[in-house]
Amino acid sequence: MDQFADLSATASPSSAAPAVGPEPLRYRVGGMDCPSCVAKVETALRRLPGVDAISLNYQSQLLKLTLDPAATPREGLEQVIRALGYTLQRLDGLSIVAADGTTIAEEADSAAGTPWWLSPKLRITLVIGLLVAAGWVLPWLLPTAEPYALLPAALAGLAVFGRRALLLARTGSPFSIEMLMVVATLGAIAIGETAEASVVVLLFAIGELLEGVAAGRARSGIRALTALVPRMALLVEEGGARAIPAARVEVGQTLLVRPGDRVPADGTISDGRSDLDESPITGESVPVTRGEGDTVLAGSINRTGALQIRVTRAAADNTIARIIRMVEEAEASRAPTARFIERFSARYTPLVILIALLTVLIPPLVAGADWQTWIYRGLAVLLIGCPCALVLSTPAAITSGIAAGARRGLLIKGGAALEAMGHMRTVAFDKTGTLTRGEPQVTDLVLLSGSDGTLMGLAAAVETGSSHPIARAILAKAAAEAVPPRPVREQKAQPGRAAEGIVIGRRVEVGSVRHALERGASLPLDRVEALEAAGKTVVAVLADGQALGLIAVRDEPRPDAARALARLRALGVRTLMLTGDNARTAAAIADGLGIEVQAGLLPEDKLRAITDLKQDGPVAMVGDGINDGPALAAADVGVAMGGGTDVALESADAALLGSRVDGVADMITLSRATLRTIHQNVVIALGLKAVFLVTTLAGVTGLWLAVLADTGATVIVTLNAMRLLASRSALR
Template sequence: MIEYRVKGLSCGNCARTLEEEIRRLDYGESATLSFASGKLKLDERVPLERVRQILGSDRAYLAEPSEGAEPSGSGASPAAAQTLPLAQKRDGEQMRDRGEHGDEHGHAHGDEHEHAHAQGSKRLIAILGVSAAIYAAALIMDGSVPSLLAVGCYLTAAALSGYGTFYKGVKNLLRLKFNIDTLMTIALVGAVSIGEWKEATLVAILFGVNELLEGLGMEKARRSMEKLLSVAPKQALKLEDGAETLVPVAALQIGDTVVVKPGEKIPSDGSIVFGRSSVNEAAITGESLPLEKGPGDSVYGGSLNNEGVIRVRIARAYKDSSLARILHLVEEAQETRTPTELFIDRFAKYYTPLIMIVAALVALVPPLLLDGNWTKWLYQGLAVLIVGCPCALILSSPIAILSGIARSARHGVLVKGGVHLEQLGKLDTLAFDKTGTLTKGEPHVEETVIYEEPRFFSAAGAIERASSHPLAKAIMKEVERSGIAPLEADGIRAVPGRGAVADCGEETYWLGNESLIEHFAIPERVREQIERLKQNGLTVVLVADRVDVLGLFGIADEIREESASVLSALRREGIRRTVMLTGDHAKTADKVARAVGIDEAFGNLLPEDKVAMVKSLAAQGAVGMIGDGINDAPALASARLGIAMGKGTDSAIETADVVLMQDHLGKLPEAIRLARRVNRTIRFNIAVSLGLKLAALLLTLPGWLTLWFAILSDMGATVFVTLVSLTILIERKA
């Protein structure tokens, strides 16, 4: 599949119609056109000239790439190579790396097509302005000049402003396709046929204004998203053999060293090897305050270096960096459609033909059965057609969703699609992992109980030296402090949720919680020490051989300062129940839960137990699961909404539906508040768009509905829901 950017899409219904037409082309069966993102995905064999013709019928066009995209390679058609699509996304490919020449080329074409789009809008405004001037002149002259001259002016103004709608409407009528353009074309032809020149012209002009404002509103939401996606660095100053060379970011490899000067962006994830500076990570984490960084500190690609010159050793290729993952997730998020949007689409599909039936009944029943005036009721039927245009209804959701995703991403909260944003706003129960989520995830050994010192430390070191688990790091620090060298392990076997077993020569050692030690009965003296450590709120890790316990580690993990305040804020946002799910023992779980204000705590849970608990909670409400570890991934996947900490494991981030790019929960209440606002906005928009139409339709009962009032009510509803949706992007300054 090849991906193109489409500019000039004016309405969701039009985008759907264009998609259907493109799918009828050779090899076009799999084509998708997203109204929200303005992206067209095509099989590379689809004839692009035919695609351009189809788009041109709706004043839309294929844009050149905004970044350095390339032809798709060996399988690309000449047409595809000539048009340089925005991005080539093969199956399984995440992002197209950006190059130096691609950047220059992209900016040139991006500016060119932004200019073309602006020119197109200006041209449409000019046409509507000329039409309005001719219409005003005709109104002034009407009655004082020959009627044919006035009628000619009206028809000229109507033709100028409504030719596009008329062309599409006639084409749809010939194909028996009923959409907005079909409704408007029938209404215009009908009004002209009964001699309503003034109102036919006014309808054509107002509908043109409506389409213009609709398109501008959607472009505003899209530009907000595109601005968000433009933060990626394009070039880097690579340091090699003492010489600095400007290279494309895509050319950097792991281990390369780059020089980052004040005001420049760090090209990819890495660590500082020289220099000190304050770094603004707002593009990644949403945190506005800069952080002081020095040698050894890790940095994100896309972060802004504020003052000092630093050298950074690259730890990840750009395509695997945090920023690249963020941009990929945000781009993908635009493509998903919420249940509300899908419902509106299905509703609109049947709504338009239904309106045509209602209009026919209004036009025919009173004259045929009630001896009504044919001209009057035909006029009312035409007004019903105009009222029936579902523009405002179709726009009720996509602009609000796109605005919500863009604003969330600006604050370092990545929502992987509109459906997940909608679900985030419906949560009433939250389940939390403990370590790394409610606590800092930086445990330390607070106490040891040693029964056989040399082997206790050497066996623990043998098992934990290769592990990256936070508890393993804490234990290894204690082993290093003891000065006892770890044994060499012949093989280490992990036991999920319990610990690990290692073979060291002829001896086997166990390290983990009590449930791991099943091959002998734990002595009473040891049990007493275990209970004492638990009572102190410590996590207990046992080390044993085949016959006895060698010692105990009592490990503490500091609670995050913000955890208690976040839990309070979540309750204010409507979260009625909070639960903690942890593999730690129950006493430690209860202690942490009381400290932060969690309603219920469940300890000693294996990964499968967490999944079962989440499913049990889901039967009682809309549940979201928050975690950061690999053992949280199954529970994140089984929850209605999985929320991952951005500095957690890759598996948790990939599994989750929402990612908090900070290393804390501070942004979660704000994210839920925004999601609830988006949901409220969509419901309000739907109510307004349907309510205004119902009110206008009721005016047909006494015969008071006019064509100009019908189009004004439709246009007013469209502009209103667009403006209401765009307010989501507005942020109050603190």
């Protein structure tokens, strides 16, 4: 009876538990070494009734799906995956749950998987290798056994891989590498090439083992991120501190972080001051000083003083955990080149099978050539035709590129974004908080009515709760001047124009000079021009439409902004500043940085500017992820600035976790290095096959070298992709 019929019978209403509807499941699938493995598992699962929303990533080995246990029991689903030759561990939250429901390990620990020296692949390789060795030795002891001495090794390989090939064929993958290898091995035995058959299965087993080792090395990027969070944390209690698992830290608890310790959770400093090395998360090489009230990120290294940190995010939601989840999602998304190669390989494999068949038939039938010779060569062509190395060539490079970026504070959310960055012709930047520090300070107050205290009090009331850099400057000035807070209601913001609210019965607006003039307010334009000429941003404060005064703030460029823009120009990329600030202030910043500028832009103006720029080629937009939403979305790649904030992690196509402008040039350089690696991998994969195809048809190489044409190429393209992880030169 068909296996799936058996599963359906197992799921009959009389034997199954009461139906509870589809449930989400998560598994760690061990032994997946390439996208072909993903295709095999996905194809098999789609044939099971009640299975939906399948998401599988070979790099993270994470399988997500929804299952209706009334249609297919969970045990039946797990049986199918294990029968394909993969190991399986069910994940529950952040823990791996054993069959009896007990928690046996943390998910982070499982990311490393089973060491290769303990894997079933090594055991299979050793068994076949010993049988091959015995087959070569036996004829010395028993000469009459020579014709059959290597047959046990070939049959052992067929028993292992043949069973898997048949199951893959029944589950919708008839053209698997296992099937091609089994057909070639059976053919070799049939024509009396038992020695060749045994070497083929041995090399195939060795190749699978090496692929697993290389894939495990390639997963080191995620494991390196996971290792940033310490296993233990010091919980502050009355009378001292006690150690608890970092995974059990709860929001609201206070932790002690001593000098030299890693920060175990995202939080806010409640006591102490210290220098923190945030380079593992943000890529910022210079330690930053943090004090009471400042935010700290899990994984940062405390360099100097002791800190007490109030936890703001649980372990499952800290910065490292969210980066890991987003990198895994990015790795799972297929890049355009990868999708093209997958479509190509779907047609390529049947074509090669046809070529192998013609290789067997045409020479003997047309030219009367020897059947055994051309059957042998046709079997070799069959092995050469496996597309594993070709299919792996792109995702291996994309995955390594994404992981290399994440290690350096460059969070790229998918292969499409990584590919696109290398083709950028123009990079447009927001000004405030992007090219500048985003920490302006109030420099001038120009009173038109009332007092300084009234002006600052009304402005601060309207800006309360806002995260805009100018709002923070006004609130900081009010706090420094001890201006008492005023209650406000009906707060709202007009993006790019003004913030407003009702304060002590008056409608107060804090907005741009342009907005104030449009409202009909009377302003001293000569004073405005003088302040703007000095590179300051001027906002007007209105009460019931009447101008109360002007507030001028100034924001300095980031230390690395000029260097970053120079690097982009050296890469052949045009740079442009798009800002809502006035022309004089924008020009003062732009002149110092050597960048083109378009000023006085509303959000819709920035959107229109991006649309116009795209006519000359791909455009990236770099902004803070809040006010620049339309422009970020319209660009070919939107890049958000932010030091690990929710906005930086969850908006746009990429994020610079360290708020380093230099990261944009790093991202483009990394993308170009990744594209070069993809091109190299495709040449290696197709080039080796072409060489071995010619030499096989010419009779120079045989079956065992044909196996190396695929398994060897697979290992080579994986190792080549891993260079992106190992070398910092990819960013320079």
